[in-house]
Amino acid sequence: MKAVKHQKQPAPAQISWEQIVANLEDGVVTVDSQGKIVFFNEAAEILTDVSSVQATEQPFRQVFKSAPWLIDLANKTAPPRHEGVRGEGDLVTRWGRKTPVGVTVSPLQDRDGHYLGTILLLRDIKHRKELEEDLKRADRLATMGTLAAGLAHEIRNPLGGIKGAAQLLRRSFDEQSQLREYTDIMIREADRVNQLIEQLLDLSRPAQLMLAPINIHEILDDVLLLEGQTVSDKEIAIKKIFDPSLPPIRGDRVRLTQVFLNLVKNAFQAMDRGGALTVTTRLETDFHIRARGTARNRLIWIDIADEGSGIREQDLPHIFSPFFTTKNNGTGLGLATSYAIVKEHGGLIRVESSEGKGTTFKVSLVVAE
Numbered sequence: 212m213k214a215v216k217h218q219k220q221p222a223p224a225q226i227s228w229e230q231i232v233a234n235l236e237d238g239v240v241t242v243d244s245q246g247k248i249v250f251f252n253e254a255a256e257i258l259t260d261v262s263s264v265q266a267t268e269q270p271f272r273q274v275f276k277s278a279p280w281l282i283d284l285a286n287k288t289a290p291p292r293h294e295g296v297r298g299e300g301d302l303v304t305r306w307g308r309k310t311p312v313g314v315t316v317s318p319l320q321d322r323d324g325h326y327l328g329t330i331l332l333l334r335d336i337k338h339r340k341e342l343e344e345d346l347k348r349a350d351r352l353a354t355m356g357t358l359a360a361g362l363a364h365e366i367r368n369p370l371g372g373i374k375g376a377a378q379l380l381r382r383s384f385d386e387q388s389q390l391r392e393y394t395d396i397m398i399r400e401a402d403r404v405n406q407l408i409e410q411l412l413d414l415s416r417p418a419q420l421m422l423a424p425i426n427i428h429e430i431l432d433d434v435l436l437l438e439g440q441t442v443s444d445k446e447i448a449i450k451k452i453f454d455p456s457l458p459p460i461r462g463d464r465v466r467l468t469q470v471f472l473n474l475v476k477n478a479f480q481a482m483d484r485g486g487a488l489t490v491t492t493r494l495e496t497d498f499h500i501r502a503r504g505t506a507r508n509r510l511i512w513i514d515i516a517d518e519g520s521g522i523r524e525q526d527l528p529h530i531f532s533p534f535f536t537t538k539n540n541g542t543g544l545g546l547a548t549s550y551a552i553v554k555e556h557g558g559l560i561r562v563e564s565s566e567g568k569g570t571t572f573k574v575s576l577v578v579a580e
């Protein structure tokens with residue numbers, strides 16, 4: 212008989228509490244009764260950009276000085292209250308990276324009820340916040356759609372009347388008459404309003420998608436070629452970082468081209484002083500997002516990163532709303548339309564922006580399988 216060599220498995224007892232806590236996905240911070248940090252796990256390091264070595268032995272209020280709300284919350288557990296509390300807020304790292312977190316703070320007591328300090332659990336709630344934002348936006352768009360459809364109907368008839376009358380008026384002036392200029396303006400502006408109404412209606416009831424497997428790189432190449440020509444006189448570099456092994460996605464070529472045209476146009480418009488536009492494609496690897504789709508729905512991401520003006524923080528919540536624009540000649544429908552199209556495809560749009568540095572729009576789409 213062959214001797215079987217048993218590999219020694221570590222007994223469960225050998226896994227220490229510290230190892231378990233260190234590997235938790237939630238940030239765990241323990242503070243002693245003097246207010247000094249005594250434990251700081253890896254997830255807390257990632258959330259704060261502060262290493263455990265830097266944080267340990269330091270005053271809690273020093274390490275978290277950019278989050279006064281968290282210090283207030285932690286203070287609530289101190290004697291004489293001894294109560295656990297929950298809260299939500301943003302953590303901002305010294306590099307300016309902001310993460311929304313949900314926090315549970317509990318007093319740490321020994322068996323006899325003596326206060327030893329505080330334990331904080333920090334959970335990254337970015338994904339939940341984004342989902343909430345998505346829902347609110349979808350709701351706003353739906354309300355807007357009903358309103359738009361009603362309004363469009365009411366506006367179109369009188370508009371047709373105005374345009375018809377202007378055309379008649381135009382004919383009654385002879386060719387040289389300067390007044391023809393005025394009637395031409397009336398006709399042109401009536402057409403413009405009509406076009407706006409069409410776009411608005413598109414938003415409220417997006418066209419039927421013609422879904423087929425698509426190589427997204429072909430669409431991006433076309434868009435970059437087309438839009439690249441319009442900025443050839445500016446100092447703009449276009450970089451493509453395409454994953455050559457990317458699978459085809461399921462989508463409507465015409466509608467998706469419209470999405471990327473809008474995003475690339477916005478990026479170029481934001482870079483009047485030049486800069487680089489980087490377009491990256493990749494397969495989704497974050498399990499938070501993968502877990503949300505059905506098991507079979509794999510996603511790809513397309514990142515459009517510019518080095519333009521960036522978006523002001525107070526504007527960020529509004530950029531996907533119809534008619535929100537900061538441009539003199541913008542209609543503010545580009546992002547609203549793109550958002551509606553991507554949603555129809557079962558994808559997501561995310562944005563990260565830093566004023567004066569640039570903006571990255573991220574679009575996810577579903578792999579054709």
Ligand SMILES: Nc1ncnc2c1ncn2[C@@H]1O[C@H](COP(=O)(O)OP(=O)(O)OP(=O)(O)O)[C@@H](O)[C@H]1O
Pocket residue numbers: 473477478481517519520521522526530535536537538540541542543544545546547570
């Ligand atoms: N890449 C970007 N960099 C900086 N700001 C941006 C960027 N993309 C969008 N924005 C901001 O979002 C607003 C809305 O964009 P959107 O594309 O919907 O409308 P618009 O570009 O203003 O007009 P339109 O696309 O209808 O011509 C812009 O006016 C701008 O303030």
Ligand SMILES: [Mg+2]
Pocket residue numbers: 473476477541545546
């Ligand atoms: Mg635009």
